[in-house]
Amino acid sequence: MQTPDGKRYEARIKGKFRTKDITTTNPLAVGDQVDFEFEPGSNNAVIDNLRPRKNYIIRKSINLSKQAQIIAANLDQAFLVVTLASPRTSLGFIDRFLVTAEAYDIPARLIYNKLDLFSEEGLEILAEHKSIYEKIGYPCYEVSALEGTNIDLIQQLISNKTTLFSGHSGVGKSSLINALLPELAIRTGEVSDWSDKGMHTTTFAEMHQLPGGGFIVDTPGIRELGVIDIEKGELSHFFPEMRDRMNQCRFNNCRHINEPGCAIVAAVEADEIELSRYESYLSIYHGNDTRA
Numbered sequence: 001m002q003t004p005d006g007k008r009y010e011a012r013i014k015g016k017f018r019t020k021d022i023t024t025t026n027p028l029a030v031g032d033q034v035d036f037e038f039e040p041g042s043n044n045a046v047i048d049n050l051r052p053r054k055n056y057i058i059r060k061s062i063n064l065s066k067q068a069q070i071i072a073a074n075l076d077q078a079f080l081v082v083t084l085a086s087p088r089t090s091l092g093f094i095d096r097f098l099v100t101a102e103a104y105d106i107p108a109r110l111i112y113n114k115l116d117l118f119s120e121e122g123l124e125i126l127a128e129h130k131s132i133y134e135k136i137g138y139p140c141y142e143v144s145a146l147e148g149t150n151i152d153l154i155q156q157l158i159s160n161k162t163t164l165f166s167g168h169s170g171v172g173k174s175s176l177i178n179a180l181l182p183e184l185a186i187r188t189g190e191v192s193d194w195s196d197k198g199m200h201t202t203t204f205a206e207m208h209q210l211p212g213g214g215f216i217v218d219t220p221g222i223r224e225l226g227v228i229d230i231e232k233g234e235l236s237h238f239f240p241e242m243r244d245r246m247n248q249c250r251f252n253n254c255r256h257i258n259e260p261g262c263a264i265v266a267a268v269e270a271d272e273i274e275l276s277r278y279e280s281y282l283s284i285y286h287g288n289d290t291r292a
C-alpha cells in the first residue's frame, strides 16, 4: 500500500469488503483507493474501507467460472501489448480485450511490440491490423522495447495518467515498462522455444509510479480473456463500428445475426465492417469467448 507522499507500507484488510453484484477472488486490486489506520505502535497499515472505484478491468477466472478477478482499478487507459509472433496474439483476443475496455469505459490502445523481429510478412499483417483498428478509433503504435524504438511516443501517452499494460505472457509488457522506467529494472522472462509461449514471469499485477506523475500497472500475462457481465443484447454497443450503425437496423431489438434489414450484416457484406470483428462479435455472443 502506498500513501500520497509515496511511502509504501505492509497492509492487511480489516473485515470483508462487499463488491456490488460480483463475486471476486480478490477483495482489493491494484489501483484501489482505501482508507486505513496504523496498528498501534507499528508501521503496519490496517485497511478499513475501500473507496468507490471509478472503473476496473476484470476477467473470468479460468477454473471457477462464476468467479471473477479484478485485474486493476481506477484506470485512465489500457494498453494491450500485442506481438505477431513469439507469441502470436489473435484478432479474437484483441477484440475481447477491446470489448472489455469498452464495457468498463476505459480508453484502449494497441501497442505492437518486438518491431525488430518483424519480417516483411509481419509488417504486412501489422498494416492490416492498423487499418482494422485505427478506422474504428483504437490508435496503434509499433515499438521495440529491446531497441528503444518509439518508446518516446509511449512516454508521452502515459504521462500523468494511470495506465494498464495487458497482453499475453511473453509479449514484452515488463520489458516495455523497463524501457519506459529504466531505473525500475523489473524482472523479464524468456519465451519458451518449444511452445512459443511466454513463461509467466510477472506473477501479480504491480503498480509503478512515474517520476513526472502518473502510474503504470504491469500485469501477469493473460492466456484467456473471458468477457463477463455483458448482456447479449448490449454486446454490439461495445463494438464502436456497430454502435454507430445500430439505429439503422429494421428492428430495434436486432441481434445482428440473421434478421432482415440488419444494417450490421449489410455493412459486413459491403466490407465496411471488418469480417474478423463481426466474427468476434458472434463468438462472444454465442459464449465461445474464452479461447485465446
Ligand SMILES: Nc1nc2c(ncn2[C@@H]2O[C@H](COP(=O)(O)OP(=O)(O)OP(=O)(O)O)[C@@H](O)[C@H]2O)c(=O)[nH]1
Pocket: 113, 114, 115, 116, 117, 143, 144, 145, 146, 147, 167, 168, 169, 170, 171, 172, 173, 174, 175, 176, 187, 188, 189, 190, 191, 198, 199, 200, 201, 202, 203, 219, 220, 221, 222
Ligand atoms: N526481440 C525482442 N524481444 C523482446 C522485446 N521486448 C521483449 N522481448 C523479449 O521477450 C521476452 C518476454 O518479455 P517480458 O517483458 O518478460 O514479457 P511479459 O509480457 O512481461 O511476460 P509475462 O510477465 O510472462 O506476462 C523476453 O525475453 C524479452 O527480452 C522486443 O522489443 N524485441
Ligand SMILES: [Mg+2]
Pocket: 173, 174, 175, 187, 188, 201, 202, 218, 219, 220, 221
Ligand atoms: Mg512481465
Ligand SMILES: [Zn+2]
Pocket: 249, 250, 254, 255, 256, 257, 259, 261, 262, 263, 264, 265
Ligand atoms: Zn442488426
